[in-house]
Amino acid sequence: MANSRFEYVKGFEKADNLLPETYIVIRIDGKGFHKFTEKHEFAKPNDSRCLELMNKAAEIVVSEFTDIVLAYGDSDEYSFVWCKGTQLYERRESKLVSHVCSLFTSAFVFNWSKFFDIPLRSLPSFDGRAVLYPSFSSLRDYLSWRQADCHINNLYNTTFWALRLQGKMSNREAEERLKGTVSADKHEILFSQFGINYNNEPEMYKKGTIFTRKPADGDDMLSKGTNLSKKQKKKLVIEKLHVDLIADSFWKERPYLETFMNQ
C-alpha cells in the first residue's frame, strides 16, 4: 500500500521486547471488582460461580497459547507463566500483556451466562502486567507468593464473613475482632464459635486453581530433555488442580513442568 507523509509518526513507538531466556509471568487483576461483586450479589466470602468462570476464562487462555506452562488463579486474579524461550510476538511486552488480558476478558463475558443466572449488570474488565523472573527458584517463589496470599486472604475472609453473617457482627465489629489475630486465632474462632473446621473448606477456596500442561498418559517426551516441537506441545494435556504448590513435592511429582518451562 502507498504510504503517507505522516508515516514518520511510527518512529515514536518504542521497542519493548522482554529480556530473552527469562520466565514471563503475566498477571491480570479485576478492575473495581469490589463494586462488581456487589452489583451481582456475589456469595461471601467466595462465589464459586465467579471462581469457576474465572477458571473457564483462564483455561481458554491456556489453550490458546501453547507456550503457557502453568496458570495460577484465585479471587479476581490470574497469573500465566510462559516457558522461558517463548518467542511469541517477539516477546513484545505490550502485545503479550494486552492480548492475554483481552482474550481473558472476552472469554469471561462470553461465558458469563453459563455460570450466572442473572445477566451482566455492568461491564467487567481487567488490567494486566508482565513480570520477568530470571531463575526457576524466583519463579517458584512468585507462585508461592500468590498461593500464600490466597491462603492468608481466604482465612481472613472466611472468618470475617462468619462473624458478619453467622455472628451478626457489623463490618466494624468484625474488623475489630480480627485485629491483631494470627492464623491460629482465626482457626479457633471458626471452630469454637461457628463449628467450622477450616481444613474442611473447599480446596479451590484454600489453594486457588492451577492449570498445567502435562504429557498425555504414557507419553514421556518431556523427560527426554529435548525441546518440544509446536506439534508436540499441542499434544500436551491441560490439567486442573487445587493443590499446594509451595512444597517441593508439587514440583518433584511433575518433573515435566521444569523441563517444559526451561525450553
Place this chain on the structure above:
Amino acid sequence: MANSRFEYVKGFEKADNLLPETYIVIRIDGKGFHKFTEKHEFAKPNDSRCLELMNKAAEIVVSEFTDIVLAYGDSDEYSFVWCKGTQLYERRESKLVSHVCSLFTSAFVFNWSKFFDIPLRSLPSFDGRAVLYPSFSSLRDYLSWRQADCHINNLYNTTFWALRLQGKMSNREAEERLKGTVSADKHEILFSQFGINYNNEPEMYKKGTIFTRKPADGDDMLSKGTNLSKKQKKKLVIEKLHVDLIADSFWKERPYLETFMNQ
C-alpha cells in the same frame, strides 16, 4: 494482612510510568480478524454491523475515562488520545494499555448481539500499545496518519471487492489488476467499470469514526484557558463524527480540543 517470605518477588516488577506532559495514544487492534470476519460472514469491503459495534465499544471506553479527549477508529482498530496532563494510574503503561484493551473487548462481546443476528462463533480479542507524542503537531500527524491509512485501504478494498464481486475476478486477478495503480486509477475503475462514484460512498467507510469531548451547548468553560475539574469534565458531551480531521479546519472549528488536550 500478614506478609509471606515470598514477598520479595514483588521487587522484580518494573516501573513503567510514561513521560509526563506528553500526549498518550493507546491504539488497539483486532487479533486475527481476517479469520474472524470469515467465520462471521462479514460483508465486503465493509461490514457496517461490525464498524458500529466497534464504535459502540469505543464510546463506552471514552465514557469511562474522562481524560480521553478524542478517539479515532476504522476497520478493526481504535486509537484513544488522552489529555497530556492525565495522571490516571500514575501514567503506568501496562495498566493503561491493558485496561483500555480489556474494557473495549468486554464492551465488544457484551454488545455483539445488539449488532449481529448470528451468535459469536469464536472469541474476538484485541492487542494494544501506548505511543507518546510530545507535541500537538506530532499528535495531529498521528491522527492524520491513521485517517490517511483508512482512506488508502478503503479505496483499495472498495475497488478490489468491486472487481471480485461485480467483476467476477479471482483474488489473484483483482490483485494483478490493481498492482501499480494510483488513487486516480482506482476512482476510474470504480466509475467506468462499475458506475460507482467513490465520493458518494458512506463517510464512515471513507473517513472512519471520531469521538470527541466537547462543551455542552452554550458552555464556554474550555475557552477560559483554565483547567477543568473532574466535575466539569463529566459535563462535557461526547460527539460522534465521520469527517476529515487532516485539514486545519477540523481543529479550528473545535478550539476546545487543543485546550482540553493540553491540560
Place this chain on the structure above:
Amino acid sequence: MANSRFEYVKGFEKADNLLPETYIVIRIDGKGFHKFTEKHEFAKPNDSRCLELMNKAAEIVVSEFTDIVLAYGDSDEYSFVWCKGTQLYERRESKLVSHVCSLFTSAFVFNWSKFFDIPLRSLPSFDGRAVLYPSFSSLRDYLSWRQADCHINNLYNTTFWALRLQGKMSNREAEERLKGTVSADKHEILFSQFGINYNNEPEMYKKGTIFTRKPADGDDMLSKGTNLSKKQKKKLVIEKLHVDLIADSFWKERPYLETFMNQ
C-alpha cells in the same frame, strides 16, 4: 568477519532510543566529590580553580557535540541540553550519557594541571543520566531549577563558611545557627556579622556558568526559521555567561536559543 556460535548473546541487548522530538538533557555529577575536595584542599565555600576546570571540560563537550544548544553548570555538576531533533547515535540513551560523561571526565583529568598546582591525588569521576523534556517551558523550568538550586546552596554555603572560618564556629554550631533561617536571614548574618554584601559575590558563584551556541555577529541565519545544516552549526559561536536564566529576559534577548533548540 566470521561470526561465532556465541553471537546470539547480542540479542540480550535492549533498544534504548529516546523518544523523538523531545529535549534531551544529560546531567553529570561528581562522584564522591566531598572526599575529593578534602584531598585536594579546596577553598571554601567555592574553589574557583575547580569551577573553571569544570567549565573548561564542559566547553570541550559543547564543542564536540554540535547539537548541544546550551550547557549549565555549578558546583560539581553540569547539564547539557540538546536540540530536540538531534539524531546523534540514533538517540540511544546509553551511548549519549556514557560518551558525554566520559569525554567530560577525560577533559577534566587532562586539563587538571592547567588549573591546579598540586597533582591529582585520587581519580575524579562522574556519573550521568538523561532526562527528557517534551516542551520548551518544562525545559526552561529544568534549567531554572538547577540555577535556583545553585543560588540556594551558594547562599547557604557562603554563610556557613563565614560562620566557620571568620566566626570561628564549629561545624555543628554553624549548622545550628542556620537552622530555620530564610534567605533574608542569611543575607543579614553575612552583612551585619561579617560585612559581606552577598550581592557583590562573584557572579559565577551566585549564578553558575552557562554556555550557549549563538550566531556569529551579523549572522542572522537562525532567525530565518529554517533548519541549520551541520556546516552552519559549526559556524555558531560558543558563548560563556554567568547570568540569570530564570527571568524571561534571558530568553527574549537570545531568540536564537529557542529556534535552535526546536530544530
Place this chain on the structure above:
Amino acid sequence: MANSRFEYVKGFEKADNLLPETYIVIRIDGKGFHKFTEKHEFAKPNDSRCLELMNKAAEIVVSEFTDIVLAYGDSDEYSFVWCKGTQLYERRESKLVSHVCSLFTSAFVFNWSKFFDIPLRSLPSFDGRAVLYPSFSSLRDYLSWRQADCHINNLYNTTFWALRLQGKMSNREAEERLKGTVSADKHEILFSQFGINYNNEPEMYKKGTIFTRKPADGDDMLSKGTNLSKKQKKKLVIEKLHVDLIADSFWKERPYLETFMNQ
C-alpha cells in the same frame, strides 16, 4: 534545603533499575579509536602500550567495585561482570554505566604518561552499555563471544599487517588477498610467507586480558557456599590472566568464580 517551585521537573526522570538476580555486564568501547591510534602512531597490529594502559584502567575499575567478579578486555574494549545480587546504586542502569565509563576514562588519561612517551594529542573517550544475562551459561557465552571475537580479529589483523608491512602490499591488495580465507589459510600465509607461527604470538594478543577476583591462597571462604560480607570481598585478590576462557577447564579450575557470581 529549601525547594523551589521548579522542583516538579524531577518527576520527568525515569526509574531505570535493572532486573534483580541477573548478571550485569557493562561493556565500554573506545570512541573513534581508529583516528586516535593514528594520531598517536600506534604499533600495528597491536600496540602493547595501549593494551597495558587499558589493562591498568580496567584494574582500577575492578579494584573500585568489589562486586565485579571478572573483567575481560581486548583491543579498545572492556567488559565488567558483576555478581548477580549486586545492589550497587540500586542497580540503576545510568549510574552504573556512566560511572564505570567515567572512572575507566579517568584512569586511562591519568596513567597515559606511564605507558606512552608522547603526550596525549587528542582526548580519548569511551561509551558504555549494560547488558543483562539471566543464566550462568548465557553469561559464559557472552564472554566466549568476546574472546572468540578477539581471536578472529587478531588473526586477521596479524596477517593483514604482515602482508602490509613485510609483504609491502597496499591496503587494498592485503584486503584482496585475505578475502574468503578461513582461519587455516591465514595461519598458512603467516607461516609460509613470513615465517610467523601464530601460536607463538603473545598470549595477550591472542586471548585478551582477564581480571578475576579470587580467594587469597589457602583461603577457602568461597567454597563454603555462603555469601561474602563486604569485608571478605575486600580480602579477595585480583588476578590478571591471558588464557582461554571458552573451554570448561577455565571455570572448573576456578569454582569460586561461579560461586561469587551467584551471590
